Amino acid sequence: MKLRTILRHLREGFKNIIRNGWMSFASMSSIFISLLILGIFLLLALNVNHMAAQIESQVQIRVFLQLNVDQAKITDLKNKIGNLTEVSKITFVSKAEGLEILRKNLGEDNKDLLDGYDKEKNPLPDSFTVEVYDPQTIESAAKQIDAINKADELAPIGKIKYGQGTVETLFKITNAVRYIGIIIVIGLAVTAMFLISNTIKMTIIARRREIGIMKLVGATNSFIRWPFFIEGALIGIISSVITTIVVLVGYSELVKYTQMGLSLMMIKLVTLEESGWLTATLLIGLGTLIGIWGSTISVRKYLKV
Amino acid sequence: MIEMQDIWKTYIDGTHALKGVSVRIDRNEFVYLVGPSGAGKSTFMKLIYREEVPTKGQISVNGFNIGKLKPRKIPFVRRNIGVIFQDFRLLPKLTVFENVAFAMEVIEAPTRVIKKRTLEVLDLVGLKHKHASLPSQLSGGEQQRVSIARAIVNNPSVIVADEPTGNLDPETSQGIMNLLEEINFRGATIVMATHNRDIVNSMRKRVIAIEDGNIVRDEARGEYGYEA
Numbered sequence: 001m002k003l004r005t006i007l008r009h010l011r012e013g014f015k016n017i018i019r020n021g022w023m024s025f026a027s028m029s030s031i032f033i034s035l036l037i038l039g040i041f042l043l044l045a046l047n048v049n050h051m052a053a054q055i056e057s058q059v060q061i062r063v064f065l066q067l068n069v070d071q072a073k074i075t076d077l078k079n080k081i082g083n084l085t086e087v088s089k090i091t092f093v094s095k096a097e098g099l100e101i102l103r104k105n106l107g108e109d110n111k112d113l114l115d116g117y118d119k120e121k122n123p124l125p126d127s128f129t130v131e132v133y134d135p136q137t138i139e140s141a142a143k144q145i146d147a148i149n150k151a152d153e154l155a156p157i158g159k160i161k162y163g164q165g166t167v168e169t170l171f172k173i174t175n176a177v178r179y180i181g182i183i184i185v186i187g188l189a190v191t192a193m194f195l196i197s198n199t200i201k202m203t204i205i206a207r208r209r210e211i212g213i214m215k216l217v218g219a220t221n222s223f224i225r226w227p228f229f230i231e232g233a234l235i236g237i238i239s240s241v242i243t244t245i246v247v248l249v250g251y252s253e254l255v256k257y258t259q260m261g262l263s264l265m266m267i268k269l270v271t272l273e274e275s276g277w278l279t280a281t282l283l284i285g286l287g288t289l290i291g292i293w294g295s296t297i298s299v300r301k302y303l304k305v
Numbered sequence: 306m307i308e309m310q311d312i313w314k315t316y317i318d319g320t321h322a323l324k325g326v327s328v329r330i331d332r333n334e335f336v337y338l339v340g341p342s343g344a345g346k347s348t349f350m351k352l353i354y355r356e357e358v359p360t361k362g363q364i365s366v367n368g369f370n371i372g373k374l375k376p377r378k379i380p381f382v383r384r385n386i387g388v389i390f391q392d393f394r395l396l397p398k399l400t401v402f403e404n405v406a407f408a409m410e411v412i413e414a415p416t417r418v419i420k421k422r423t424l425e426v427l428d429l430v431g432l433k434h435k436h437a438s439l440p441s442q443l444s445g446g447e448q449q450r451v452s453i454a455r456a457i458v459n460n461p462s463v464i465v466a467d468e469p470t471g472n473l474d475p476e477t478s479q480g481i482m483n484l485l486e487e488i489n490f491r492g493a494t495i496v497m498a499t500h501n502r503d504i505v506n507s508m509r510k511r512v513i514a515i516e517d518g519n520i521v522r523d524e525a526r527g528e529y530g531y532e533a
Contacts, residue, residue, distance in 0.1 A: 005413050162481040213394050216354070218384035218410040218453065 005223075013230030023289065028200040032291065034192030037282050039247035041188055042279055043270070045181030050270045052174035059167055061142050064126040064159040068208035073156050075125065080148050081130060086141040089131040094098035098124040115245055125158060135236050136171060138162050193290050200232060200294030208302045219233040228295045236291020240284045248276055306332050307353060307463065307494070308328070312362035314348050314518075322348035325516035331498065332462070335489045336500040339506050339529055340515040346498040349515065350465050353496065354386045355379055357361045367462055384412055387456030387464045387493075391471035393448045394441040395455075402436040403429065412459060426454040430484060446477035450484065455490055464488060466497040468503065478504060503531040 008144070017024045065074070074092065082090045094100070099122055103114055115121065133139050142162050149157040163170075214224045252272045259269075307330040314323040322345045330336055338346045351357040352364055355371050363373045369382050378481040395404050401421055409419040427433045432443075440448050449469060456464055465484065470478035482504055489495045499505060505512060505528065512527025513520055522530065 002413055004416060007416065008410055011366050089433055209394070213396060214407075215380070216383065216388055216394070218382075218459075219381045219411040220380045223380075223411060 012227035016231045027199050027235050031196050035243040038188045046270050046275050057134045061130040062161040064157050065126045069156045086132045086137045088133045091129045093127045095122045095124045118303035156196040196290045201298040204298035211302045228299045232291040232295030236288040240287025244280045244283045254265040311362045315360045323357045334511040335495045337512045344515045345518045369527050387461040389456050389466040389469045391468040408455050408458050417473050430454045439493045464493050465493045503530040518520045
């Protein structure tokens with residue numbers, strides 16, 4: 001294609017948006033509204049996912065040792081468990097520390113329950129707190145720790161606890177919430193595509209005469225298609241950029257204003273830095289694709305003259 | 306040059322628009338196509354600029370076998386045929402200049418050439434001073450002049466005109482006919498379907514009459530031959 005033809009197509013693409021002002025506006029509005037709803041749900045889904053991850057990350061394994069385990073064995077165990085691929089962190093909690101933690105957890109009112117227990121008289125065993133990279137692997141990590149214990153002739157571990165039963169239910173719920181979020185977002189994306197491409201189709205039906213005349217004077221199909229392609233892409237880009245700005249500015253304001261209230265409830269929203277790029281890429285990418293797709297499909301229908 | 310050999314055209318709904326038409330139109334001829342509505346005149350013309358393909362028979366325009374043309378080649382054949390309609394078919398949102406220049410942009414002519422040639426043909430049809438107007442700001446006769454300018458801007462060897470004066474008053478029609486005659490004089494072959502008895506009778510060109518899908522009359526210096 002000659003350079004001046006490329007420039008001509010670009011010029012015509014721009015001009016057509018202006019010439020068909022109301023139709024362009026209709027397409028842009030429909031893209032804007034569809035993507036706005038999609039963007040809001042996307043951020044909602046990201047936050048739900050974020051919260052689910054926060055809850056899951058609080059899951060950990062407590063490994064209680066027998067009472068008579070010596071220091072060398074403790075170091076040996078710590079190394080073995082720490083070397084498991086799932087394990088991200090292992091902390092040793094001595095019996096004295098364990099007593100302190102227990103006292104603290106019981107609170108002021110029930111403090112006297114532990115009266116009489118001190119350094120000399122401590123019923124608690126030494127223990128490890130084990131954290132894993134992926135909370136969903138906690139069960140397999142616990143099993144491997146159990147295997148380490150069984151391989152040892154002394155069987156130095158008394159108990160392994162990770163909230164068996166409760167954890168599985170928690171994961172079922174958080175996973176369900178994630179899948180529902182993904183399904184809603186995909187469903188909205190598909191709906192948006194049809195809604196938008198329909199609007200674009202209507203604007204092009206209004207211009208089938210124009211296409212007919214172009215064919216009559218001997219325009220090749222690609223010559224006719226290019227300006228429509230550029231026009232569709234521009235409409236998609238312009239409206240999705242506007243949508244992205246509205247969604248992200250709105251979201252950052254929301255994060256700002258709710259920070260105080262939500263942090264009291266131990267909830268942290270996804271920050272703009274974490275969600276901004278994904279949202280922008282998805283919205284602008286989808287908007288542009290839909291713009292191009294809608295106009296290309298519709299033009300093709302009227303090219304068969 | 307246009308040549309049809311035993312052309313049949315049957316539409317999907319079963320209508321036989323043409324039933325074995327054979328005709329030869331030479332370079333630089335001026336031909337009137339007359340006949341009642343629905344006789345097959347429009348089909349005859351559509352076959353020439355390849356909006357329709359014949360069901361049977363052979364048609365060649367400027368040496369191209371129109372019926373067997375590859376879709377890819379159609380645009381290039383059309384560039385050598387100018388088409389004029391009763392309803393002008395201008396793009397309402399483009400100016401007069403843009404409507405005409407458009408046909409040259411399609412053939413990827415240089416911008417400088419487009420500008421020069423477009424103003425030249427607008428001058429020929431007498432509308433150079435209205436180049437910046439929109440079609441809606443022009444009279445019917447002026448709009449038809451713009452569509453003629455568009456049809457001739459690429460110097461096609463064949464002009465096909467389907468009732469170009471159908472929507473115009475007698476005086477304006479005469480102006481359009483003078484213009485077509487001028488274009489014919491400059492070398493283009495013209496095929497024009499019309500119901501305008503006065504124009505056919507006053508200009509005395511070749512007349513081909515079509516009735517019910519057949520050529521019933523073909524006279525070198527013919528008359529309209531139907532009651533108005």
